[in-house]
Amino acid sequence: MILRVLHTTTYRYQGSVDMAQHMVHLSPVDTPCQHVRSHALRITPEPAARSQTTDVFGNQRTFFSLQAPHETLSVEADSLIETRPPAPLPDSPAWRAQSWERVRNHHRYRMGAPYDAASEFLFASPHVPRDDAFAAFARPAFVTGLPVLEAARALMTRIHTELKYESASTEVNTPALQALEQGKGVCQDFAHIMIGCLRSLGLPARYVSGYLLTQPPPGKPRLIGADASHAWVSVYAPVPAGTEADADSANGAWFHFDPTNDRCGWGSPGEDYVQLATGRDFSDVSPMRGVIQGGANHRLSVAVTVAPPGELAELQAAKA
Structure with missing residues (x-):
C-alpha cells in the first residue's frame, strides 16, 4: 500500500x-x-x-x-x-512457551546478566508512572502461565472493550491514571494506560506515534486535514532459541498492539498504519x-x- x-x-x-x-x-x-x-x-x-x-x-x-x-x-x-502487511503474532510451540512470567523474569536484574536494551522501557516515565492501579487493571488478562503475546492481546482487548473512546475527554497532559479512573480517553491515553499496565507487571513496553488511514462515512468524501495523529504500543519479547528473529532486533522482537482499534501484529498493527517515532511515552x-x-x-x-x-x-x- x-x-x-x-x-x-x-x-x-x-x-x-x-x-x-x-x-x-x-x-x-x-x-x-x-x-x-x-x-x-x-x-x-x-x-x-x-x-x-x-x-x-x-x-x-x-x-x-x-x-x-x-x-x-x-x-x-x-x-x-x-x-506492507505485518506478520501475525507467532503461535509456534516455542513462542507459546514464552509465558509472561518467563519474560518478566528475563528482565529482572541479576548479577552478570547480559545487557538487554529493551530493559530501559521497564521504568516509570513522565507520562506513565508505576502504580498498583495499572497492575490491578491488567491482572485479569495475565493468567498464570499464559504466553506473553496472548496476555498482551487480552490486555489490549480489555482496554478496547472496557474504556470508552471519547474525543476531547482528556488533554495532552492528562495523567494516564486519571484517564483510567474516568474510564475514557483518546488513543494517547489508551497507549499510556496499556504501557503502565505492562510495566507494572515487569514487561517492557514503548509508545509508538504515527498515523492510521481512516475511511470517511459511507457516501461522504474524504476531507483534507480531517484526520489526526495516532498512537499505539509495542511490547518486547525475547526470541526463543532456534527461532528466526524479526529484523528489528538481534535478541528479541517488538510486537505492536493498538488498544484503540483492538488490532495487533508483528512489526505493525496493520498495513494501513504509518509509524513516526517510538519512545518511553508521548513526551x-x-x-x-x-x-x-x-x-x-x-x-x-x-x-x-x-x-x-x-x-x-x-x-x-x-x-x-
Whole structure:
C-alpha cells in the first residue's frame, strides 16, 4: 500500500514572536513494515538554522530556530510511505512457551546478566508512572502461565472493550491514571494506560506515534486535514532459541498492539498504519515543541490527511 501523509501545524501568535527554537518528530523511519519513499519538511518563515539528528531511540528529529520577528509559524510534513502487511503474532510451540512470567523474569536484574536494551522501557516515565492501579487493571488478562503475546492481546482487548473512546475527554497532559479512573480517553491515553499496565507487571513496553488511514462515512468524501495523529504500543519479547528473529532486533522482537482499534501484529498493527517515532511515552516523541520569546498568546491548528497519493491529488485539485 502507498500512502501519502500531510501533517500541517500552524501557530498564529497574538503579538510578534521575536525568537524561537523548536524540535519536531515528524519524519517517518524505515521499519520491517514500511519504507519511506520521500519526505519533505516545509517551514515558514524560513529558519535561520536547521539540523536533523537521530535521537537515542532511533527516531529522526529536526531542530530549527527562528531569529526574526514573526506572527505565524507553519510546519508541513509531507511523506510518501510504502507499507506492507505485518506478520501475525507467532503461535509456534516455542513462542507459546514464552509465558509472561518467563519474560518478566528475563528482565529482572541479576548479577552478570547480559545487557538487554529493551530493559530501559521497564521504568516509570513522565507520562506513565508505576502504580498498583495499572497492575490491578491488567491482572485479569495475565493468567498464570499464559504466553506473553496472548496476555498482551487480552490486555489490549480489555482496554478496547472496557474504556470508552471519547474525543476531547482528556488533554495532552492528562495523567494516564486519571484517564483510567474516568474510564475514557483518546488513543494517547489508551497507549499510556496499556504501557503502565505492562510495566507494572515487569514487561517492557514503548509508545509508538504515527498515523492510521481512516475511511470517511459511507457516501461522504474524504476531507483534507480531517484526520489526526495516532498512537499505539509495542511490547518486547525475547526470541526463543532456534527461532528466526524479526529484523528489528538481534535478541528479541517488538510486537505492536493498538488498544484503540483492538488490532495487533508483528512489526505493525496493520498495513494501513504509518509509524513516526517510538519512545518511553508521548513526551519523547511529541510532534512539535519549543520555546519562544514574545507572542503572549497563540492559536494552534493541526491538519492531518492520510490517503493514497492519487486520491489526495484529486482532493487538492478539487479544493483549489
